[in-house]
Amino acid sequence: MIEFKNVSKSFWTGKQRKVILDQASFRVELGQSFGILAPNGSGKTTIINMMAGLEKPDEGEIRRTSRVSFPLGFMGGVVSKLSAKENARYIAQLYGLDPDYIEAYTRWLCGLEEYYDFPLGTYSAGMRARFSFSLLLALDFDIYLIDEGMPQTTDAEFNRKAGDALRERLESATVIIVSHQAKTLEKFASSAGVLRDGQLYIFDTLEEAKQLYDYSTQG
């Protein structure tokens, strides 16, 4: 479970206060994947980062009773000078997992071939995305945090494998996904919220959330 209680967050831009969240309260239980629809620049990444514990709220409380992942695409924990193999084994140890298993799983899923043993600094953005996604799934969390959907790589084989692996993981795990597009949420979220001007409106179904979102972004 992850819970926000009266959470507020804003940034001072030098000219004005940009409100990301104003007194938001909600709870995501295990088994109830949740999506947030929000326009670009409204605070998707900030909210996901707060869920992961990478950013602090200004006010309020965030409670986690489950193993919550780092956000998909977050590369803060990896070292560019080291290879995917070295990073995977090191991070496995930090999480108290078997390095051989984490290495074998990520090597298989990311499909980087010989580049798996090259430093991450030599990777393209797509290759980094493939490695970070593989690592996220290898680490076995209860709740996965996804900012703007799956990595859209040009490697069709990876996209298929990654989709299958995520679906399999979601049979036992929960996903929280934030996106500016309802289409991205459709595959994953059962309930959903809409973020608009710092207010988070929660709905039991994605369909209801879509109606408000379409109305507020197109109306």
Ligand SMILES: Nc1ncnc2c1ncn2[C@@H]1O[C@H](COP(=O)(O)OP(=O)(O)OP(=O)(O)O)[C@@H](O)[C@H]1O
């Ligand atoms: N540390 C910061 N200091 C000042 N402003 C910030 C800071 N971090 C984010 N912002 C501002 O807060 C707003 C929300 O940022 P955030 O990255 O969370 O939005 P987003 O919805 O994920 O954006 P995008 O859709 O472009 O990825 C933006 O206007 C951004 O410029």
